[in-house]
Amino acid sequence: TQPNAGTLFGHPKGLFLLFGTEMWERFGYYGMRALLVLYLVASVQDGGFGWTPAQALSLYGTFTMAVYLTPVLGGWLADNYIGQRRAIIWGGLIFSLGYFTLGIPKSMIVGMEETVFYIGLALIIIGNGLFKANVSSLVGDLYKEGDHRRDGAFTIFYMGINLGGFLAPITVGVLGEQVNWHYGFILAGCGMLIGLALQITLANKYLGDIGVVPSAKRTKGDTKAHAPVTSQDIDRMKVILIMSMFSVIFWAGFEQAGGLFTIYASDFTDRTIFGFEVAASSFQSLNALFIIMLAPLVASVWIKMGSNEPTSPKKFALAMVFLALGFFVMLWATMVQGGDVTVKVSMLFLVFAYLFHTLGELCLSPIGLSMVTKLAPLKFTSVLMGIWFLFTALSNKLAGFIGSFVGEGQEMVDNAANIFMGVGLAALITGAIIFLSAGKLVEWMHGAEGAHTDDL
Ligand code: GLN
Numbered sequence: 001t002q003p004n005a006g007t008l009f010g011h012p013k014g015l016f017l018l019f020g021t022e023m024w025e026r027f028g029y030y031g032m033r034a035l036l037v038l039y040l041v042a043s044v045q046d047g048g049f050g051w052t053p054a055q056a057l058s059l060y061g062t063f064t065m066a067v068y069l070t071p072v073l074g075g076w077l078a079d080n081y082i083g084q085r086r087a088i089i090w091g092g093l094i095f096s097l098g099y100f101t102l103g104i105p106k107s108m109i110v111g112m113e114e115t116v117f118y119i120g121l122a123l124i125i126i127g128n129g130l131f132k133a134n135v136s137s138l139v140g141d142l143y144k145e146g147d148h149r150r151d152g153a154f155t156i157f158y159m160g161i162n163l164g165g166f167l168a169p170i171t172v173g174v175l176g177e178q179v180n181w182h183y184g185f186i187l188a189g190c191g192m193l194i195g196l197a198l199q200i201t202l203a204n205k206y207l208g209d210i211g212v213v214p215s216a217k218r219t220k221g222d223t224k225a226h227a228p229v230t231s232q233d234i235d236r237m238k239v240i241l242i243m244s245m246f247s248v249i250f251w252a253g254f255e256q257a258g259g260l261f262t263i264y265a266s267d268f269t270d271r272t273i274f275g276f277e278v279a280a281s282s283f284q285s286l287n288a289l290f291i292i293m294l295a296p297l298v299a300s301v302w303i304k305m306g307s308n309e310p311t312s313p314k315k316f317a318l319a320m321v322f323l324a325l326g327f328f329v330m331l332w333a334t335m336v337q338g339g340d341v342t343v344k345v346s347m348l349f350l351v352f353a354y355l356f357h358t359l360g361e362l363c364l365s366p367i368g369l370s371m372v373t374k375l376a377p378l379k380f381t382s383v384l385m386g387i388w389f390l391f392t393a394l395s396n397k398l399a400g401f402i403g404s405f406v407g408e409g410q411e412m413v414d415n416a417a418n419i420f421m422g423v424g425l426a427a428l429i430t431g432a433i434i435f436l437s438a439g440k441l442v443e444w445m446h447g448a449e450g451a452h453t454d455d456l
Pocket of ligand 1: 365
């Protein structure tokens, strides 16, 4: 049954509880992430591990991949055995234990520093596995099939993600980097505990019994669900898989933010403004900031378009065009540089590249989450949400691989130009393929996008 706690801004109040829960969870995650590489490369004297950047980045790639591999297991566990609500509580607890483990001062664990560090990371990987897909699939459960508010709901939820992602580096990051690494990790853990406290105290009131009983058990009473998966279910799951695969191209480009774009910011961008030097890493916060500014706008555009609102595949195609535009802006920057590694270009190039990438993200990421909940048969919702994130895991690795072609020294500008052009063209081609397959994909959705069935 749907909870009966009323609505806020036209959405069930439970959406705002999930917004707060996910905001604090992401605050912990992005806070920890902001510190991780810096902590590893800091000298032992400065409280770090004294690793080389290459060692730290390689661990970072493997770790962020692992973090997005486990949600499929957490989703399966929730769908079949424990339900999303319990998975989120356990995930939150284990997550915060992971952060607190990283928060243990090294002086208390002399001789076991690395072991304790890896235990912390393992707890975070398990915590995210139990948490991430399940909180997203709960958002979808607030809406009935065909409810047009769903994409808008995920866009609002996505603002929560990015509010956490925006606040974390400027609090957890600064505390950890400038005061003490361990305090930073402890603050990340406290953020997670706030999210957990919100769930424990408010979920019964605002979510009713949504996500309490595992969905596989919920569907047992339903005679339709006794039947094995129908051919309509198979078609819909095909759409989820195909769209998830397309998303790999998007994320592999988008995730250059932490890699090639940051290197470009650091080496080839004039970062002085009013006599101040902007830190290269600060450019990454532009994305979260743009999301918070633009998400309401994008959500209202979809609503204003009414029955002309593009289908999910068409929104994905549009996302690819925005991704390509971002890369073409960066290609333009390299043309201004003219192959000269000593030339520094205006910051505006990166600002516009991030703007386009954020517009693309808003056409793809919340839409993808929403689409999974529209299309997944109830008993597989969280697993399929986990699969969506599984493809994200792959793209994180792929992004590092693509970025590494930039090499070093004199060729960097030319290599960067080739990478920007290559990814931009790949994005355009992928966008065209998605656009051309949109009709078929919508047909395989079997009406899951409500009024969109008329574009069949
Ligand atoms: N930034 C988003 C989040 O943390 C998207 C992550 C992803 O799917 N790559 O949820």
